Amino acid sequence: MNHYVCSTCGTSYPAVHTAPAHCPICEDERQWVPPGGQTWSTSEQIDQSHAHAWALHEPGLFSLHPTPELGIGQRAFLLRTPAGNVLWDCTALLDDATKALVESLGGLAHIAVSHPHYYTRMQDWSAAFGDAPIHLHAADRAWVVRPSPAIRFWKGETLELLPGVQLVCLGGHFPGATVLHWSDSHDRNGVLLCGDTLQITPDGERISFMWSYPNLLPLGVTDVSHIGTRLEAIPFSRIYGAFPGQQVKADGKKIVQRAVKRYIELLK
Secondary structure, three states: OEOEEEOOOOOEOOOEOOOOOOOHHHHOOOOOOOOOOOOEEEHHHHHHHOEEEEEEEEOOEEEEEEEOOOOOOOOEEEEEEOOEEEEEOOOOOOOHHHHHHHHHOOOOOEEEOOOHHHOOOHHHHHHHOOOOOEEEEHHHHHHOOOOOOOEEEEOOOEEEEEOOEEEEEOOOOOOOOEEEEEOOOOOOOOEEEOOOOOEEOOOOOOEEOEEEOOOOEEOOHHHHHHHHHHHHOOOOOEEEOOOOOOEEOOOHHHHHHHHHHHHHHHHO
């Protein structure tokens, strides 16, 4: 039996003899099904055909991005702290080289995923690193298609993973869409890892919001206003998005405030 992985979104499914007929993640309006129909790979095939490109963005913060591009194309982040390491978001690649490098950096104490599009092979990541707990917001529970005893559903608006590392539920793209706030960054100015709850534009000077990115369906005023209010209370300067090159290098909080105001103006 194989753990089949959706080629379009990278979601891993329970082990079966034949590929699933459907991917509910892709059939939802926030994703898409290719015109030729759903196609599938397996964990083993992916691990043999891809490699992670690693980057060190600042002290304690690495990203890892599959090459060639895999699924939606997102990167994951490895956050190193004195109290343990956190994997933020996941990719569908977990080859031996990745396992060895993560282990050499101290392994994983926690895994946290921003929203269902990046669940991918979170179960395999956990199993490879001592059954590290996987933290998902309970509002998105229905989108877990491959159960794991390592999954911990949390509720409410915040969850402290480690000293200086907090999950914040903003909603929007998904009801449980979450960002990671790292207050203990090297300069103490604060870092936000935002998945694609916030979408950073190519110049790094603007932010936008969407309910469905591939289908260009906007997020409503109420949701965007809520995101702005929640982030108002959090100190941060730099923001890292889900895709390579997406980064706000400074004044992130002001940029978010300006983006919220402008977005709401245009929708009204």
